[in-house]
Amino acid sequence: MNTRHFISLLDLSRDELHQLIARAIYLKNHRDPDYQPLKGQVLAMIFEKSSTRTRISFEAGMAHFGGSALFLSPRDTQLGRGEPIEDSARVISRMVDCIMLRTHSHETVTKFAEHSRVPVINGLTDEQHPCQLLADMQTYFELRGDIKGKTVTWIGDGNNMCHSYIHAATVLDFDLHIASPQGYQPDKAIVAAAGPRVKLFDTALAAAKNADLCVTDVWASMGQEQEQKQRERDFKNYQVNKAIMNEAHDDALFMHCLPAHRGEEVSAEVIDGPQSVVFQEAENRLHAQKALLEFLLCKH
Ligand code: CP
Numbered sequence: 300m301n302t303r304h305f306i307s308l309l310d311l312s313r314d315e316l317h318q319l320i321a322r323a324i325y326l327k328n329h330r331d332p333d334y335q336p337l338k339g340q341v342l343a344m345i346f347e348k349s350s351t352r353t354r355i356s357f358e359a360g361m362a363h364f365g366g367s368a369l370f371l372s373p374r375d376t377q378l379g380r381g382e383p384i385e386d387s388a389r390v391i392s393r394m395v396d397c398i399m400l401r402t403h404s405h406e407t408v409t410k411f412a413e414h415s416r417v418p419v420i421n422g423l424t425d426e427q428h429p430c431q432l433l434a435d436m437q438t439y440f441e442l443r444g445d446i447k448g449k450t451v452t453w454i455g456d457g458n459n460m461c462h463s464y465i466h467a468a469t470v471l472d473f474d475l476h477i478a479s480p481q482g483y484q485p486d487k488a489i490v491a492a493a494g495p496r497v498k499l500f501d502t503a504l505a506a507a508k509n510a511d512l513c514v515t516d517v518w519a520s521m522g523q524e525q526e527q528k529q530r531e532r533d534f535k536n537y538q539v540n541k542a543i544m545n546e547a548h549d550d551a552l553f554m555h556c557l558p559a560h561r562g563e564e565v566s567a568e569v570i571d572g573p574q575s576v577v578f579q580e581a582e583n584r585l586h587a588q589k590a591l592l593e594f595l596l597c598k599h
């Protein structure tokens with residue numbers, strides 16, 4: 300049997316993603332403590348980088364479903380002392396039922412998955428953050444219905460989140476308008492593979508025109524802290540503020556994966572304002588990932 304992994308949003312078909320979003324909304328609205336489909340199952344979580352939402356949502360989700368989660372960091376496992384990824388994957392996957400990794404290099408997760416007997420979930424790499432997109436899309440569907448044919452604007456760094464938005468645009472069939480400073484645009488191959496659904500704009504204002512959803516992320520991601528000052532200069536015209544939201548539709552939503560820096564990539568007025576749904580989006584990490592764990596681990 301081929302083990303299903305969730306390394307990229309592209310690992311799901313359109314139908315599967317729609318079903319997963321619908322299931323996440325159902326699980327959110329019908330919490331049943333007696334429903335324990337993962338009783339006795341164990342999720343190992345390997346974090347090379349910090350996390351609040353990803354760690355807590357996976358850990359709580361496994362507990363709700365009757366299973367348990369192990370938090371592992373390279374600092375206190377042999378991974379940090381150079382044990383090969385391949386060997387670690389072979390060993391860990393003989394002991395647990397699912398493995399989530401948050402790593403710097405995307406290749407660490409793909410290589411791990413190649414040697415794992417159990418499903419592997421990408422909990423964020425420098426290239427992609429597909430779990431966040433499950434929650435973002437669940438939030439859009441809850442509040443506005445199907446995102447097909449809508450316009451989503453990404454303002455800021457062409458980073459892991461931006462790449463997963465590009466994937467979402469192709470799977471769910473929405474237009475994605477991206478405005479990033481020169482030198483910070485998304486990966487050319489990922490943009491090219493997405494086709495006409497994805498367009499790059501020269502200014503944030505132009506990209507935001509008629510948007511149904513505006514999204515941004517930090518200017519300096521984890522691992523780029525030393526570039527913070529340079530990035531503050533390079534991204535100064537790429538803040539989502541009232542002027543940007545005025546270009547979008549009146550009922551446009553604002554999302555941010557969090558953590559956020561008010562006064563940098565988003566003004567306090569927008570993130571704390573009526574169009575912002577960032578805390579519903581954060582909560583949905585729990586529900587969307589429960590639907591994902593059920594999809595990957597329960598017999599269909
Ligand atoms: N959005 C997100 O992944 O948050 P954490 O870094 O806190 O997990």
Ligand code: NVA
Pocket residue numbers: 423428458459460516517519520521556557558
């Ligand atoms: N782009 C951010 C996302 C954090 C959830 C980072 O990689 O740090």
